[in-house]
Amino acid sequence: GAVVSQHPSRVICKSGTSVKIECRSLDFQATTMFWYRQFPKQSLMLMATSNEGSKATYEQGVEKDKFLINHASLTLSTLTVTSAHPEDSSFYICSARGGADGTDTQYFGPGTRLTVL
Amino acid sequence: DQQVKQNSPSLSVQEGRISILNCDYTNSMFDYFLWYKKYPAEGPTFLISISSIKDKNEDGRFTVFLNKSAKHLSLHIVPSQPGDSAVYFCAASATGTASKLTFGTGTRLQVTL
Numbered sequence: 001g002a003v004v005s006q007h008p009s010r011v012i013c014k015s016g017t018s019v020k021i022e023c024r025s026l027d028f029q030a031t032t033m034f035w036y037r038q039f040p041k042q043s044l045m046l047m048a049t050s051n052e053g054s055k056a057t058y059e060q061g062v063e064k065d066k067f068l069i070n071h072a073s074l075t076l077s078t079l080t081v082t083s084a085h086p087e088d089s090s091f092y093i094c095s096a097r098g099g100a101d102g103t104d105t106q107y108f109g110p111g112t113r114l115t116v117l
Numbered sequence: 118d119q120q121v122k123q124n125s126p127s128l129s130v131q132e133g134r135i136s137i138l139n140c141d142y143t144n145s146m147f148d149y150f151l152w153y154k155k156y157p158a159e160g161p162t163f164l165i166s167i168s169s170i171k172d173k174n175e176d177g178r179f180t181v182f183l184n185k186s187a188k189h190l191s192l193h194i195v196p197s198q199p200g201d202s203a204v205y206f207c208a209a210s211a212t213g214t215a216s217k218l219t220f221g222t223g224t225r226l227q228v229t230l
Contacts (some may be wrong), residue, residue, distance in 0.1 A: 049217060
């Protein structure tokens with residue numbers, strides 16, 4: 001149980017285009033989902049917290065108009081990187097909370113490698 | 118301000134021996150702690166967690182110890198296996214913060230034959 005999927009696993013896009021990344025909780029309903037990014041050899045940096053049916057809460061320094069988050073259902077959250085630039089190239093990881101264990105444990109997706117040319 | 122610290126960036130342990138990974142935190146509001154294992158280009162995999170009401174939690178080869186007075190936790194893996202080679206992150210959260218996790222910087226464990 002507590003499986004989280006992400007799609008796509010890898011995406012290459014041109015500068016100026018938008019990219020959508022999906023995060024799904026496959027076997028549980030996720031009341032809260034989180035989006036992180038990780039730079040090489042660094043820790044995970046929380047970008048935003050999304051709750052189903054409400055606006056996402058962004059961490060300081062994260063542009064909400066650039067990183068659009070939609071949590072349309074209890075099993076799906078999407079991150080859209082708008083007008084992508086090479087500096088947005090990174091490893092994006094989502095997590096979901098709300099597994100059967102009822103704890104604050106977050107279960108992570110496999111990540112999406114974004115490369116902006 | 119690094120609220121969760123893993124001061125050892127890397128650790129090498131022989132197969133069959135004990136691996137001890139350490140983590141320190143500064144925020145006294147943290148009351149739930151987790152360890153994750155991560156391979157390159159993959160998402161973290163949950164290993165084990167501990168609530169601040171406990172000082173030890175065990176799951177198979179993995180045991181987490183929490184010393185609240187020292188604001189220190191450790192992960193013990195015994196016996197270590199080559200498949201345990203990965204980067205290990207500790208993370209912490211506080212009640213009332215919407216379960217936001219603060220991650221340490223990670224320790225790369227290498228289990229040698």
